[in-house]
Amino acid sequence: MSGAESVGDERSAADIDRTPVPDADVCVVGAGPAGALVADRLAGDREVVILDAGPRFDPADRLARQERAIRPSYGRPDVWGVGGARDAHENAGDRSYPLNHARVKGVGGSTLHWQGMVMRLHEDDFNSGTARGVGPDWPIDYADLRPYYAEAEKELGVAGASDNPYAPPREEPHPMPAFEPSYSDSLFAEACEELGIDMHSVPNARNSEPYDDRSPCVGYGTCQPVCPSGAKYDATVHVERAEAAGATVIDRAPVERLEHDGDDRVTAAVYATPDGERHRQEADAFVVAAGGVETPRLLLMSASDRYPDGLANGSGHVGEFFMDHLFAGAGGTLDEPTRQNHVGFYTSACDQFYDEADAEQAPFKLEFFNYAGPSPVEMALTGDDWGDALLDRLRDGYGDHVAMGGLVEQLPDAESRVTLADDRTDDRGNPVPRIEWTVGDRALDTIERANEIQVSILEELGADVEWVAGPDATGPAYHHMGTTRMSDDPDSGVVDADCRTHDLDNCWIASSSVFPTSGAMNPTLTIAALALRVGDDVASWLAGGS
Amino acid sequence: MELTRRDAAAALAAIGATGGVALGVRRAADERSGGPGGEEVDPAWDGEGLPGDEAVRTAMTAVARTVYPDAVSGIDAFVEAFLDGRLDGSPHGEGIRAAVAEAESAARSWYDAPIADLPPADRDELLRELGADVAGENPGGTTAERVRYYVVNELLLALYSSPTGGELVGIENPQGHPGGAESYRRGPR
Ligand SMILES: Cc1cc2nc3c(=O)[nH]c(=O)nc-3n(C[C@H](O)[C@H](O)[C@H](O)COP(=O)(O)OP(=O)(O)OC[C@H]3O[C@@H](n4cnc5c(N)ncnc54)[C@H](O)[C@@H]3O)c2cc1C
Ligand code: SF4
Numbered sequence: 001m002s003g004a005e006s007v008g009d010e011r012s013a014a015d016i017d018r019t020p021v022p023d024a025d026v027c028v029v030g031a032g033p034a035g036a037l038v039a040d041r042l043a044g045d046r047e048v049v050i051l052d053a054g055p056r057f058d059p060a061d062r063l064a065r066q067e068r069a070i071r072p073s074y075g076r077p078d079v080w081g082v083g084g085a086r087d088a089h090e091n092a093g094d095r096s097y098p099l100n101h102a103r104v105k106g107v108g109g110s111t112l113h114w115q116g117m118v119m120r121l122h123e124d125d126f127n128s129g130t131a132r133g134v135g136p137d138w139p140i141d142y143a144d145l146r147p148y149y150a151e152a153e154k155e156l157g158v159a160g161a162s163d164n165p166y167a168p169p170r171e172e173p174h175p176m177p178a179f180e181p182s183y184s185d186s187l188f189a190e191a192c193e194e195l196g197i198d199m200h201s202v203p204n205a206r207n208s209e210p211y212d213d214r215s216p217c218v219g220y221g222t223c224q225p226v227c228p229s230g231a232k233y234d235a236t237v238h239v240e241r242a243e244a245a246g247a248t249v250i251d252r253a254p255v256e257r258l259e260h261d262g263d264d265r266v267t268a269a270v271y272a273t274p275d276g277e278r279h280r281q282e283a284d285a286f287v288v289a290a291g292g293v294e295t296p297r298l299l300l301m302s303a304s305d306r307y308p309d310g311l312a313n314g315s316g317h318v319g320e321f322f323m324d325h326l327f328a329g330a331g332g333t334l335d336e337p338t339r340q341n342h343v344g345f346y347t348s349a350c351d352q353f354y355d356e357a358d359a360e361q362a363p364f365k366l367e368f369f370n371y372a373g374p375s376p377v378e379m380a381l382t383g384d385d386w387g388d389a390l391l392d393r394l395r396d397g398y399g400d401h402v403a404m405g406g407l408v409e410q411l412p413d414a415e416s417r418v419t420l421a422d423d424r425t426d427d428r429g430n431p432v433p434r435i436e437w438t439v440g441d442r443a444l445d446t447i448e449r450a451n452e453i454q455v456s457i458l459e460e461l462g463a464d465v466e467w468v469a470g471p472d473a474t475g476p477a478y479h480h481m482g483t484t485r486m487s488d489d490p491d492s493g494v495v496d497a498d499c500r501t502h503d504l505d506n507c508w509i510a511s512s513s514v515f516p517t518s519g520a521m522n523p524t525l526t527i528a529a530l531a532l533r534v535g536d537d538v539a540s541w542l543a544g545g546s
Numbered sequence: 547m548e549l550t551r552r553d554a555a556a557a558l559a560a561i562g563a564t565g566g567v568a569l570g571v572r573r574a575a576d577e578r579s580g581g582p583g584g585e586e587v588d589p590a591w592d593g594e595g596l597p598g599d600e601a602v603r604t605a606m607t608a609v610a611r612t613v614y615p616d617a618v619s620g621i622d623a624f625v626e627a628f629l630d631g632r633l634d635g636s637p638h639g640e641g642i643r644a645a646v647a648e649a650e651s652a653a654r655s656w657y658d659a660p661i662a663d664l665p666p667a668d669r670d671e672l673l674r675e676l677g678a679d680v681a682g683e684n685p686g687g688t689t690a691e692r693v694r695y696y697v698v699n700e701l702l703l704a705l706y707s708s709p710t711g712g713e714l715v716g717i718e719n720p721q722g723h724p725g726g727a728e729s730y731r732r733g734p735r
Contacts, residue, residue: 002558002631002632002634002636002638002639003632003636003637003638003639003641004638004685005637005638005641005685006636006637006638063559066722067703067722070703070707070721070722071683071695071699071703072682072683073682073683073684073685073695179727180731181731182730182731183730183731183732183733183734186733208727216727217727218724218725218726218727219719219723219724219725219726219727219728219729219730220721220722220723220724221719221720221721221722221723222721222722228724229724336734337716337733337734339717339729339730339732339733339734341717341720341721342717342719342725342729342730343727343730344721347730370730375720375721376706376712376715376717376720376721377702377703377706377707377711377712377720377721377722378721380702380703380705380706381683381699381702381703382682384679384680385679386612386613386614386673386679386698386702387612387613387614387615387616387670388615388616388617390613390615390702391615391617391714391715394706394714394715395714395715395716398715398716398717399715399716399717
């Protein structure tokens with residue numbers, strides 16, 4: 001089937017058995033990378049069931065989804081069917097948060113849409129309070145996560161190199177060689193050298209060579225929101241692997257409530273199915289991996305007489321400290337060709353300023369884009385011209401753009417939070433998440449600092465600087481963090497250092513929602529490393545450990 | 547610049563079609579059975595009902611001569627090969643057929659001739675009178691929006707996601723085309 005509007009209905013709802021799995025050892029809520037990695041880790045030895053709120057997407061539809069990404073009549077959320085009553089939400093903070101641009105629901109989760117940049121956090125990110133004088137320290141260190149980072153890089157398939165002097169220590173090379181720098185990187189390199197600014201490769205969860213039975217990158221250039229070739233990692237890889245090892249995946253099964261007994265154990269996940277039925281999935285252990293917004297929402301919706309403020313919320317912190325990374329950027333044009341938009345990912349970055357961070361300046365990183373300015377095919381589909389006039393416009397608009405991006409840490413703030421809306425409900429009658437997102441001065445000041453460097457590089461390059469995304473124009477990078485923070489102290493956090501909830505013995509959370517601080521590195525490699533660690537902890541608990 | 551069957555195959559590979567695999571077979575079958583839409587269609591279509599594949603190809607090729615720049619040649623073979631992959635019985639293929647029917651019916655009532663027989667200036671004018679120039683594409687919208695989506699943008703998408711179409715603008719590996727992971731490293735030629 002061809003054509004953007006021809007995407008299937010994600011397998012007809014009727015003929016699939018969505019009843020609970022008897023005698024399950026582990027129930028995982030959410031089939032994004034966090035849930036998929038936990039499930040895959042455990043599926044060989046244990047009866048595992050994964051429940052996901054969204055559908056199982058048909059891989060045959062990927063090209064049609066790509067067409068949606070290119071055609072102007074589709075918005076970004078339409079590419080993976082996000083939006084509508086299922087995904088309703090409320091914004092109440094001083095900044096609006098575009099939640100449905102920032103996630104995908106379904107088997108594979110938000111990695112279906114993600115860009116796939118995968119860095120490790122820096123050592124100081126785990127000790128922000130001690131090293132930088134702001135925010136809490138994590139109860140774990142870089143050293144605790146280091147072996148899991150290496151494993152996560154193998155699982156996802158990361159192309160990277162060891163040329164980054166600012167990256168934290170690693171003992172082994174990445175599983176695949178890094179993507180070579182782009183032509184425009186070579187233009188930036190001259191300017192950066194002049195200014196004493198270092199450029200280096202970036203780790204990509206994207207195949208630079210055949211890996212794991214998946215294709216190398218073939219240059220479709222639409223990585224975000226869809227990679228038709230499978231070169232970009234997404235979590236369907238681990239969902240399928242878990243299924244092959246015996247796990248059961250139930251799609252279109254939003255969990256509405258976790259039930260518990262009188263002994264502080266979760267007993268069942270209550271989920272809905274498309275036929276309007278509700279089911280109870282029982283299990284010995286539960287892993288909540290529903291992303292940084294839906295995870296606190298589910299805990300809050302699971303309030304009971306015993307836990308009137310929500311499950312695992314003895315600390316009162318469930319939903320608080322909602323953080324994202326802030327975008328800082330600048331761009332313009334040169335008077336020469338820059339060869340943009342051949343691929344949809346970047347190949348060079350600068351982490352030189354990251355560890356200058358202190359109480360006033362946040363950690364931040366800089367990125368050199370390979371997709372600055374418009375893509376000709378997208379331009380061609382809008383406008384009231386065609387023929388030669390259109391070609392002239394395309395030639396005029398494409399070809400000489402350059403741009404830089406960057407991510408900036410924001411500090412945790414209890415007022416920045418996810419709660420339940422008072423009177424708005426979703427398609428199943430459950431309260432929708434309400435987001436109050438606030439960003440403090442340290443982040444806003446650091447965006448300005450990042451902009452200064454970006455503009456100086458662009459000017460050195462000889463660019464006509466045409467836009468700067470500064471404190472007023474910044475936006476989120478779609479990384480949902482902090483809403484079930486990790487702490488050794490049950491009064492200060494929702495989960496302990498093993499990501500197990502303080503209040504419930506058999507309930508873990510695998511998500512960036514456990515991050516006490518966020519650093520400025522894209523979160524998913526850290527999510528993956530933590531998920532593998534959760535898998536090990538659940539396994540040892542089931543085997544009779546603590 | 548010459549458009550080739552390779553460009554059509556590339557455009558199809560880019561935007562998802564069952565592709566030119568069983569072309570001949572499908573075309574022959576359509577002509578026998580009256581087309582995948584189920585309605586009776588005649589290859590020598592008279593403007594009533596829905597056009598068959600051949601009539602759709604003829605009209606689309608004519609529109610392509612208007613919306614493509616003068617610099618490209620080989621339009622007929624390119625559009626035909628591309629449409630072989632798109633007229634595959636999918637809702638999209640049927641959307642193309644229906645939008646072509648509307649554009650054809652306008653041509654016949656306003657200009658007394660099928661699109662393919664209109665002089666270039668009239669073909670351009672027809673599309674503008676239909677509103678397809680100022681309309682935003684929308685598969686479920688007004689006639690103007692559907693003609694923009696299924697006819698004008700369909701053709702522009704095919705061209706500018708193909709290597710030859712991209713090259714006209716200076717990008718031989720345009721978005722949507724799997725042109726490999728080397729071109730981004732090459733400098734301008
Ligand atoms: C446009 C975009 C670009 C991105 N780029 C990058 C990048 O370059 N690098 C990076 O590190 N990160 C990136 N991210 C973020 C990355 O996608 C997420 O960090 C990652 O997917 C989070 O994994 P997760 O498993 O915790 O959650 P998700 O991937 O969001 O998966 C959660 C799953 O849980 C399911 N779920 C939710 N609620 C329920 C419920 N009640 N019951 C059952 N199931 C439920 C959802 O349907 C979903 O499938 C990007 C995100 C976006 C949107
Ligand atoms: S550029 Fe590579 S990774 Fe991105 S969509 Fe294309 S094939 Fe996938």
